[in-house]
Amino acid sequence: MGVIKISNLYKIYDESKIPVKAVNGIDLTICQGEFTAIVGPSGSGKTTFLNMVGGLDKPTKGEIKIDNIDIGDLPPRKLIDYRLNNIGFVFQAYNLIPVLTALENVAFIMQLQRKGKKERNKIARELLETVGIGDKLDRRPGDLSGGQQQRVSVARALASKPKFILADEPTANLDSKSTNELLDLMLKMNKELDTTFIFSTHDQRVMDKARRIITIDDGKVTSDVRKNGSK
Amino acid sequence: MIWSIAWRNIWRNKIRSLAIIIAVTIGLFGGIIYDAFAVGMMQQRVNAAISNEISNIQIHNPSYLLNEEVKFVIKNQDNIITGIKEIEGVKSVSSRIKVLAMASTAETGAGIMLNGINPENEKQVTKLSEQLVEGDYINAQDRIPIVIGQKLAKKLNARLRSKIVITAANAEGIISYGAFRVTGIYHTENNMFDEINVFVRKSDLSGMLGMNQNDVNEIAITLFDHDQSIPITNILKNKYAGQIKREELTIRPWTEITPSLNAMIEMMDSFSYIFMIIILIALAFGIVNTMLMVVIERIKELGMLKAIGMTSQRIFQMIMLETVFLSIIGGMVGLFLCTIMIKYYGYYGLNLESLKEGYNSMGFSSIVYPHVNLTFYLGTTILVIVTAIIASIYPARKALKLNPAVAIRENN
Known part of the structure; x- marks a missing residue:
């Protein structure tokens, strides 16, 4: 359940001109419930890697199997459905829908999954209460702080009950307090719901909380460290 | 959502x-x-x-349309008018003598279209009687009345009670004269119409031109509904198919009368x-x-x-x-x-x-x-x-x- 198996993964840009190997042969396995940070300097290939794992970008070569389904082989429509039902995204800039309230932002993803209005509002309310902004359900993103918006973003990512959550530098725009609160929240969700979290980051605070740290440089995995007690 | x-x-x-x-x-x-x-x-x-100038449908002798001479009259006009009145949708019918003429005052002259009308019938067909800006509509008591347009009055320098001499060719082509007294001046919103069209009593005009009392050059028909112009024209064409075939009649709706x-x-x-x-x-x-x-x-x-x-x-x-x-x-x-x-x-x-x-x-x-x-x-x-x-x-x-x-x- 929720095992991501990455084999011989390449992403090469501008193949016809000067080839740039953004991801240069990665082999990895990430198990269900892991709390993993992908770290590395800027331009090391973290985001490209995450985009491919999230099905947002196609690998040039290699395969990404999630529970034995090669997402690179899925046709575009099925890939969208796959993302909707299996992957939660948390973006650096929160990327909430500005015209919707916090509750509606979280409920929206469940509407895409065709859940009934009552059910989606109930789940959204519970999730927002869990992430600590149950009292700001009717606020629009513009009326929330960065930390609060990112909490809504986490609630939205969890709303579709995904197998794993991909978070691209989720704390980059947050202050220390908000970062710590967000990381504690994600750890809590990871423990309670057994949801896999994969971050790309170069934030030391994230690395401190992560149970597994995968370092990428020049598109290759240079180290893969599991902390004691992790799965 | x-x-x-x-x-x-x-x-x-x-x-x-x-x-x-x-x-x-x-x-x-x-x-x-x-x-x-x-x-x-x-x-x-x-x-x-339709209301002031041409009405919905007009009937002529086909030769009149080629050459507007009074001799081209409509045969059996009384029977035709009676027949037209029987058709549903027809509001009223008027018959006219129409002749190209010259109108002169002491000072100047102008070419005109002289309309000899039956004032009471014409009232039902056109709104001439409602367009008068000076004087009165033609009535039975007036002697040799003539109603002219404001534009023509200006051109001829004519006023109410002015005498206008009309010169026109009769059926034999002989020039006839007649003196008329202006009893009314009308104004429509069509300057060209006002400048050309002049109205006298049909009986006066037929007398002047030596025509039979019943002779007419034009029968004008108004309908209750303008949209019925073409359907009723077709009914009339069927009804008088014989005369049309013999080239005694031509029946046209307003769309054909003024194609422009x-x-x-x-x-x-x-x-x-x-x-x-x-x-x-x-x-x-x-x-x-x-x-x-x-x-x-x-x-x-x-x-x-x-x-x-x-x-x-x-x-x-x-x-x-x-x-x-x-x-x-x-x-x-x-x-x-x-x-x-x-x-x-x-x-x-x-x-x-x-x-x-x-x-x-x-x-x-x-x-x-x-x-x-x-x-x-x-x-x-x-x-x-x-x-x-x-x-x-x-x-x-x-x-x-x-x-x-x-x-x-x-x-x-």
Whole structure:
């Protein structure tokens, strides 16, 4: 359940001109419930890697199997459905829908999954209460702080009950307090719901909380460290 | 929720949305108002031509139409008039003697069309009796009365009670003279008609030209409904098929009597369409431009929506819905303004007094009562909305082609 198996993964840009190997042969396995940070300097290939794992970008070569389904082989429509039902995204800039309230932002993803209005509002309310902004359900993103918006973003990512959550530098725009609160929240969700979290980051605070740290440089995995007690 | 998001999205940038709404409003308003005034003007012209000048249907001796001489009279005119009155939809019938003549006063002269009429019958067919600005309509007590147009009166320097000498060729081609006394001066909104047409009693004219009392050159028919002109013409043509075949009669509806009027209606219709097409093209470019800005501004958001699992079709639908909402709002405002303006001016009329001379010289009234057919109203509204939708396809397709991985990282 929720095992991501990455084999011989390449992403090469501008193949016809000067080839740039953004991801240069990665082999990895990430198990269900892991709390993993992908770290590395800027331009090391973290985001490209995450985009491919999230099905947002196609690998040039290699395969990404999630529970034995090669997402690179899925046709575009099925890939969208796959993302909707299996992957939660948390973006650096929160990327909430500005015209919707916090509750509606979280409920929206469940509407895409065709859940009934009552059910989606109930789940959204519970999730927002869990992430600590149950009292700001009717606020629009513009009326929330960065930390609060990112909490809504986490609630939205969890709303579709995904197998794993991909978070691209989720704390980059947050202050220390908000970062710590967000990381504690994600750890809590990871423990309670057994949801896999994969971050790309170069934030030391994230690395401190992560149970597994995968370092990428020049598109290759240079180290893969599991902390004691992790799965 | 897509509907709700699309609705809320259009209010994110109020000024931009208002710009589109105003563009749609002005487009629709301009198109409909132009057509309303054009149609109103033409309808008034047609009604005036039918009511004052030509009536709905005319019957002649075919030879008269080739050569307007009084000798070309309509045979059995009494029977024909009786037959016409039996047809359902016919309001009234008048018979006339018509001859090209010369009208002279002591100072000057002018070529005219002399109409010998039965005043009581004519009253039922044309509105000459209601168009008098000076004097009275022809009545039985007057001696050799003549009613002339204001324009001709000015030209001849004639006033009420002035004596006018008429010179015309009779059936044998011999020049006849007659002196008439001006009893009335009329004014229609067609200067050309006023300058040419002169009315005398039929009995006076037939006496002057030595014709039989029953001889007429023209039978004019008015109907209760103008739209029945062609169907009733066809009924008459069937009824008098024998005489038509023997070339004793020719029966024409107003559209054939004044083909120029009909051509003008068609021309006005073409102008309306051309005007509408220009408006729609301008509108389409405006919408493409604005919606493209909308998409470019929201690249990151659209990328996020794609990333989290919103299908391309739904994104396309959302962009289209935003355009539809904007065009429906603009359309409703435009329709509302049009309705108010058309209702107001349809009742009170738009007085173009400063252009009166020019309008009247072409036979048009200077007070215009706009009128729009319901089909044009609906047609234009649908056309504007369809244009808006078509124009938004290109920006919406742009949104579809976004690569979510790239779009999310856009800085805007």
